[in-house]
Amino acid sequence: MAKFITIGERIHCISPAIREAMNTMNPEPILKRAKEQLDAGATYLDVNIGPAESNGPQLMQWAVKLLQENFDNVPLALDTANKAAIEAGIAVYNRAKGKPIVNSADAGDRISNIDLAAANDAIVIALCSAEGIAADNDERMMHCQNMLERGLGLGMEAEDLWFDPLFLVVKGMQDKQMDVLEAIKMFSDMGLNTTGGLSNNSNGMPKHIRPIMDSALVAMCMMQGLTSAIVNPCDTRLMETIKSCDIFKNNTLYADSYLEI
Amino acid sequence: MPFAKKPQVFNASINELTIGTGDKAVTLGGQNVYNLYTFDAPIANRPKVGLEISDNGCDIPAALFAGVDCPVERAKKAAALDCVDFLCIRFDGADPNGENKSVEECVELAKKIADTVDKPLVIAGCKNIEKDSELFTKMSEALQGKNILILSAKEENYKGVAASAGLAYGQKVGAESAVDINLAKQLNVLITQMGVNGKNVAMNVGSAAAGYGFEYVASTMERVKAAALGQNDAALQMPIVTPVGAEAWSVKEAMASAEDMPEWGDQETRGIAMEVETAAACLAYGSDAVILKHPSSAETIARLIAALM
Known part of the structure; x- marks a missing residue:
């Protein structure tokens, strides 16, 4: 089995420092966040430029080149609602360390992002929802089937569609958490890759609680077969949990220093 | 339905590690398939064969070395064999519980051999941790530029050995563990954390003569390559570099004389058989180089490798 893949979520235009850096095309804050995440063990980095309606393509190309040139062609997830920006980013993307990820498609009005990924030989995150959160796993699996068929029909490999069950916030949707875990098991039983914004579960919780909730959830998800997650890799407890679960799953070989590598 | 062959080619590969210099330098590893699986993908660097010379006398029956007391002369004879890719000089004589030769004396001998033969050199110690640490440091310094492989850094002395051989003098570092897969990985991590480039490290994950717990060696090597x-x-x-000769020639099947065990037949033939069987199994499970003691074993294993490539 392959090692769990972490996608670092900290280059996000919702952060004031990053938004400012993107507005002024100032490399330093972005490089700093990238380095922190890679040092902490992230495999992929997510690059969220927001809607970027005015200069999306230009901004995404700048960010992709900036990160890949400075960090040995680090693989990236291109995260924006602006399709032209994603395509522009892929055009300058170096695949030496892994295909680009299109973040993201869903089964509703963003389904054409699957077409975009297929046309550009990219991975796509396929969010199993359409208009609003899926009511139950029947609906999740229906969305999954639709997106899988669309991708395969366009010549994609199944392994390049990473299904996202849509992690739900505990405060408000506590009774739906086991559904999400069950959905991961169903994807896994179909041999599909999976990912998602795992920390969504702990939204609104006190800061010191979140790493505990996130770590417990990632362990349960990995047991269910989750293959990847979009996380804050600078959360030490979470990363230690992921590395330990990789040992139990025999995804990596144990050595006393396993937490350091 | 026709059979569709699906090659098992990985997106990862074994590091290439070169020892020696010039025309005779040899490169180990580099493959992105399991050992010897040339039917999955071409393997650029075939497994290599080393011959071991002790600084003491030759302790096995081998006509090539019979009556040749001088280790330099034995090294010359060994290096002249086409089937031998590199030499391993083992300093048994440095053992404080044995002849206790001084480090200076050992270094002098190594320099003489290095000046005489042009094939790559692997330097092995006497298995005394303290003496070996000192020996390896001085060897690494004296043979700077010869690109030797030091066998080896162990859990107890890796800091000193890796610092001198790997960092100060630019030699190749062997990391030795005794059939313990987790320690094998841990040692590599520790050595690379010191700043030694992992591409300059080889592993000796341990060995055993065939029939003497070899299944543990096999599963360790297999698991290393799978990871x-x-x-x-x-x-x-x-x-992976595996000293096979020392193990194979230390079991009763190889050591008992024909007088003691007439029903077992000729001792030399038995020893070679033990060595060849063990080496062939190591190559199948994961060794990228084997170190042998008998010239006939080296010849046989070299032919086996050539036939499989």
């Missing part, structure tokens, strides 16, 4: 290739584990992508 290196299948899980792209950079801490295990170092090529």
